[in-house]
Amino acid sequence: MSKIQNEITGKAYVLGDNIDTDQIIPAEYLTFNPAIPEEYKQFGKYALSSVPPAQSGLPKGNIPFHTDDEFVSPYTFIIAGKNFGCGSSREHAPVALDAAGIKVVIAEFYARIFFRNAVNGGYLVPFECTDRLCDKVCTGDELKLDVPNCKLHNLTTKETYPLNPLGEIAPILNAGGIFSYAKQVGMLKS
Amino acid sequence: MPAMTLTEKILAKHAKSNFVEPGQNIWIDIDILMTHDVCGPGTIGVFKKHFGKAAKVWDPKKIVIIPDHYIFTADKMANRNIDVLREFSKEQNLPYYYDVGTEKYKGVCHIALPEEGHTRPGEVLLGTDSHTCTAGAFGEFATGIGNTDAGFVMGTGSLWLKVPPTMRFVFEGTLPPYLMAKDLILAVIGDIGCDGATYRAMEFDGAGVFALNMEERMTLCNMVIEAGGKNGVIAPDKVTLDFIDSKNKHKVPYTPVYTDPGAKFIYEKVYDISKMQPVVAKPHSPDNKAFVSEVKGAKLDRAYIGSCTGGKMTDFRAAAKIMHGHSVKIDTFVVPATTEVAKGLKSEKMHGKTLEQIFLDAGAKMGDASCAACLGGPSDTFGRLNQAIRCISTTNRNFPGRMGHKEAEVFLASPLTVAASAITGMITDPREYLA
Ligand code: SF4
Numbered sequence: 001m002s003k004i005q006n007e008i009t010g011k012a013y014v015l016g017d018n019i020d021t022d023q024i025i026p027a028e029y030l031t032f033n034p035a036i037p038e039e040y041k042q043f044g045k046y047a048l049s050s051v052p053p054a055q056s057g058l059p060k061g062n063i064p065f066h067t068d069d070e071f072v073s074p075y076t077f078i079i080a081g082k083n084f085g086c087g088s089s090r091e092h093a094p095v096a097l098d099a100a101g102i103k104v105v106i107a108e109f110y111a112r113i114f115f116r117n118a119v120n121g122g123y124l125v126p127f128e129c130t131d132r133l134c135d136k137v138c139t140g141d142e143l144k145l146d147v148p149n150c151k152l153h154n155l156t157t158k159e160t161y162p163l164n165p166l167g168e169i170a171p172i173l174n175a176g177g178i179f180s181y182a183k184q185v186g187m188l189k190s
Numbered sequence: 191m192p193a194m195t196l197t198e199k200i201l202a203k204h205a206k207s208n209f210v211e212p213g214q215n216i217w218i219d220i221d222i223l224m225t226h227d228v229c230g231p232g233t234i235g236v237f238k239k240h241f242g243k244a245a246k247v248w249d250p251k252k253i254v255i256i257p258d259h260y261i262f263t264a265d266k267m268a269n270r271n272i273d274v275l276r277e278f279s280k281e282q283n284l285p286y287y288y289d290v291g292t293e294k295y296k297g298v299c300h301i302a303l304p305e306e307g308h309t310r311p312g313e314v315l316l317g318t319d320s321h322t323c324t325a326g327a328f329g330e331f332a333t334g335i336g337n338t339d340a341g342f343v344m345g346t347g348s349l350w351l352k353v354p355p356t357m358r359f360v361f362e363g364t365l366p367p368y369l370m371a372k373d374l375i376l377a378v379i380g381d382i383g384c385d386g387a388t389y390r391a392m393e394f395d396g397a398g399v400f401a402l403n404m405e406e407r408m409t410l411c412n413m414v415i416e417a418g419g420k421n422g423v424i425a426p427d428k429v430t431l432d433f434i435d436s437k438n439k440h441k442v443p444y445t446p447v448y449t450d451p452g453a454k455f456i457y458e459k460v461y462d463i464s465k466m467q468p469v470v471a472k473p474h475s476p477d478n479k480a481f482v483s484e485v486k487g488a489k490l491d492r493a494y495i496g497s498c499t500g501g502k503m504t505d506f507r508a509a510a511k512i513m514h515g516h517s518v519k520i521d522t523f524v525v526p527a528t529t530e531v532a533k534g535l536k537s538e539k540m541h542g543k544t545l546e547q548i549f550l551d552a553g554a555k556m557g558d559a560s561c562a563a564c565l566g567g568p569s570d571t572f573g574r575l576n577q578a579i580r581c582i583s584t585t586n587r588n589f590p591g592r593m594g595h596k597e598a599e600v601f602l603a604s605p606l607t608v609a610a611s612a613i614t615g616m617i618t619d620p621r622e623y624l625a
Contacts, residue, residue, distance in 0.1 A: 018384060018475060020589040026596075027565040030228045031260060031267035033274070034337065035235020050591035083385040086418060087589060088565075089320040091232060091336035111418055112389050113320055117336035168215060178342055178350070179240045187217060188346065 004125055004173050008103050008145040009155075010076020012137050013065060014058040015051065019080055020087035021114065025096040026050040034095045043092055044071040044099030057139040065100070072101040077143050080107040081134045084126075085114025091121060098123040104145055106133055106152065106163065119169045122177030127152075128164040136161070193450035195356040196423050197391040200331040200447050204314050212355035212456070220252070221313035221330075223343045226299050227257040229318035229336070231274040236341025247282050248347035251440075254286040254308050255279055256299035261290055261560040265568040297528035297559030300324040300412065300498040304404070305530050307437040310444035311426040316343060320415045321498055321586065327407035328434060329426030329446055334415065354420045355456035356391040357382075361398030363464035368621045370508060371406035372500065372584065372604035374398075374461070375413040376469045380479025381459070388418035390456065393449065398463040399424055404433045405504040412499050413586050416476035425449065468607050468619055470582070473599040474590050482607055482619045491579035493518065493612035494593070495605055496525030496557070497564040500584020503534045505605040509584075510545045512609035512623045513552040519615035522554040523573035525562045532559045554612070566594040575600075582611045 029046045032039040048056070048065040057063025066073040078084075078097065084107035085093055094117050097105065105118070106127045118126045125147075133152070137143070141156040150163040166173065175181035182188035191209055194202060202210040204218040225233050238245065247253055255275050260268035272290055279287035286308065288296040296302035300321050303309050311329035315322060318340045325332035335349070343349050359378055379386075392414045399407065407424050414422030424430075426446045434444070468482040495501065495509050506526070526532040535546040535556075549556060555573075563573035564585045575581055575594035581601070583593065588600035603611070606620035613623065 018589075020587075022565075022587070022589045022592045026591050027567055028569065031265055031271060031568070033231040033235065033267075033271065035232050035239070050596045052590050052596060083388065083418065086384060087320065087587060089318060089322075089334035089336055090229065091318075091338060094336075109385070109388065111385070112420055113334050113336060116339065120342075121336065121338040178338060182342070182346075182350075187348070187350075 003176050004147055006147050008076065008147065010103070010143065011074055012077045012079050012139060012141045012143050013073065013075035014134050014137055014139045015078060015080040016055050016058060016134060017081035018083045018086055019051065021085060021090050021093040022087055023050040024048060024085065024093040025090065030090060030092055034092060040095065040099055041071050043096035044101070047096035047100040058134060059138055063139050071099070076101065076103050078102055078105040079133050079137045080105065081132065082108045084110050086111035089113045091117045094118040094121060094123040108132060119172050120178035122173065125173060127166070130162055130164060133161055193452040195391070195453045195455065196329070196393060196425055196447055196449040197331055197356050197421060198353060200312060200314060201351065201353050210353045212353050214353045215350055216353060217348055217350050218314060219348055220316055220343050222252055222254060222308055222315045223340060224254045224256065224299060224303060224315065224317035224322065225340055226255070226259055226319060227268070227271045227275060228259045229340065230255055231271045232337035233318055233340040233344065234274060234278050236337050237344040240341065241345040245345060247344050250282055250284050252347070253284055253344065254303065255284060256288045256296055256302050257290050258298045259561045259565065260567050262558055262572065263568045263570055268568060295529060297526070298498045298501065298561055301502060301527040301531065304328065304437060305528060307439045310434060310438070310442060311430060311446040312444050316340070316349065321412050323414050323419065323422050324408050324412040324498060326411040326421050326423040327404060329424060329430055331421055331423070333421045354389055354391045356393050357387055357457040358393050358395055358455040360396035360460040361394065361463045362396050362460060363398055363462045365398060365401065365463050368468060368606060368624055369463065369466055370604040370606060371402060371409040373466060373469050374463060375410050376471050376479060376602060377466060379413060379417045379477045380469065380471070382417050384416060384475055384477040385418045387414060390419055392417065392419045392422045394422065394424045400427050403504060404429060405502040409499055413476070416586060468604065470607065470617065471588055471602040473588055473601065476587060476602060482617060485617050486619055488617045489580065490520055490582050490611055490616055492520055492575070492581040493522040493608050494563060494573055494581055494583040494585065495608055496523065496527065496562055497585040498527055499586040500605050501525055501527035501531065503531055503538070505584060506535055506545050509605040509609035510540050510548045512606055512620060513613065514541055514548050516552055516613045518553045518612040520612060522612040523557060523563065524549045524554045525557040525573065526559045529559045563593050566592060582608050582617060584608050
């Protein structure tokens with residue numbers, strides 16, 4: 001649970017629309033308990049393992065998120081289309097992306113429960129893009145995110161894209177999740 | 191005071207406020223928190239981490255723990271997770287823990303909740319499962335949350351929530367005998383898309399809805415999440431109240447809540463259900479709608495009848511009506527949602543045979559009450575799609591990998607359509623088997 005940094009840099013991994021939680025972390029791995037640190041790491045290993053190969057690592061596809069025995073991927077950003085994280089309520093989904101080293105997801109919009117889990121658990125920062133970035137960014141592009149100004153710089157193509165402000169979730173993300181936030185606003189005793 | 195929808199009124203009451211409006215962030219009191227074997231251990235971990243090892247839950251009577259997902263498996267981790275639930279329930283003296291291997295074991299949580307009297311009109315029910323929205327059928331606000339939120343609720347009995355705007359779906363007319371609630375909700379999801387209700391409430395209204403029994407109403411609300419909905423809701427009527435009063439063994443008082451005249455809906459659509467047709471959702475999304483007439487004849491490898499969506503008595507009565515006197519042509523798996531449904535299959539008769547006997551005589555395989563292959567699960571799970579085969583199923587999701595193999599294809603359909611298709615081995619219109 002880290003507070004948001006002002007600047008985040010790293011490589012992009014690009015996916016399409018309606019990436020659901022079964023694709024992010026298949027049900028057969030839900031027997032690991034995310035509350036146990038050793039098992040938390042395991043989710044990184046199986047993150048995105050049910051995305052069909054042709055849709056993995058766009059625009060070309062067939063780019064694995066990581067090799068089978070790696071726990072952490074070489075990517076920092078997920079760039080995706082519409083309705084990212086739809087499907088089940090499993091918090092194992094943002095956990096899996098966090099465990100795999102993803103710090104930021106940038107999608108057109110999110111399914112509600114995934115979004116809440118990402119923010120309240122403080123696992124990653126879910127930004128919304130105004131352009132369809134999954135058609136503009138390629139897997140492997142080097143990105144630099146300017147958090148205070150809501151701008152994404154593509155260092156590979158030299159393009160800059162505007163992002164929607166984080167709005168009401170910013171204080172929760174800045175606090176590091178719902179527990180610290182609830183303490184700040186006096187809903188929970190420190 | 192401005193008019194409010196049913197959902198807004200329940201949320202206002204639980205925020206101890208006279209009025210709330212869509213978009214507002216509020217803190218609300220929770221009536222029931224439900225968790226299961228997949229998300230329970232993580233929730234308990236969050237609770238202990240933030241409230242301390244010796245912490246007590248906010249109210250033991252308001253926490254319901256129902257193991258249901260990975261039950262009949264040799265998987266060590268899955269069984270370890272049940273041990274975590276068992277120990278926690280003992281440590282916290284939780285009266286409503288439905289333990290595996292005991293008389294109390296139930297099966298699928300969303301069906302077990304009403305059977306055991308944990309659903310009531312006007313209440314707020316949160317559960318660590320996206321299909322918690324099923325309970326909206328009882329006129330309450332019910333939605334799915336993650337482990338962190340659930341851990342927070344466990345310690346405090348409250349949570350922040352954003353008030354959703356309400357979409358209204360009015361079903362007019364009489365439901366023809368070849369259609370079920372499953373056809374209606376698949377049609378709605380196909381029309382609005384799997385993100386069509388994101389951050390919104392879906393209220394079902396109209397004579398067609400109030401003519402449905404509770405189980406069919408649950409099927410409608412169960413799948414609102416497949417359109418991205420936050421909650422689904424149906425105003426309580428006599429059918430609801432009779433059901434609730436017959437199950438309310440804990441004698442908890444409740445107050446039904448209704449949408450005010452003149453309340454604002456962000457979207458409204460009227461369906462004449464007497465003119466609708468059987469539908470399926472094609473692979474790989476619940477909104478990939480097609481009429482059965484458009485895909486009939488497509489070859490199948492397997493049929494599956496079960497889950498919180500399609501594993502209730504009403505679903506099995508429908509399937510038995512079609513399967514009676516026929517044999518299945520493809521592997522057909524029948525999984526009752528709960529142990530109570532399993533008992534019903536052994537006792538309820540049609541044409542002089544129990545429903546279970548009708549399925550067995552038709553050549554179907556019967557499983558034990560649980561989620562089973564609805565969400566894939568460990569590789570030894572009953573009915574799991576371990577190869578890239580094509581299945582027609584009464585469940586609620588057909589995303590890649592949902593029922594096991596990531597290249598398997600799943601068609602979602604009503605129990606009537608699935609039963610007719612099991613007999614022929616290809617997608618079949620149930621009208622062909624309904625005299
Ligand atoms: S039956 Fe399927 S959808 Fe229902 S709770 Fe179980 S896994 Fe989820």
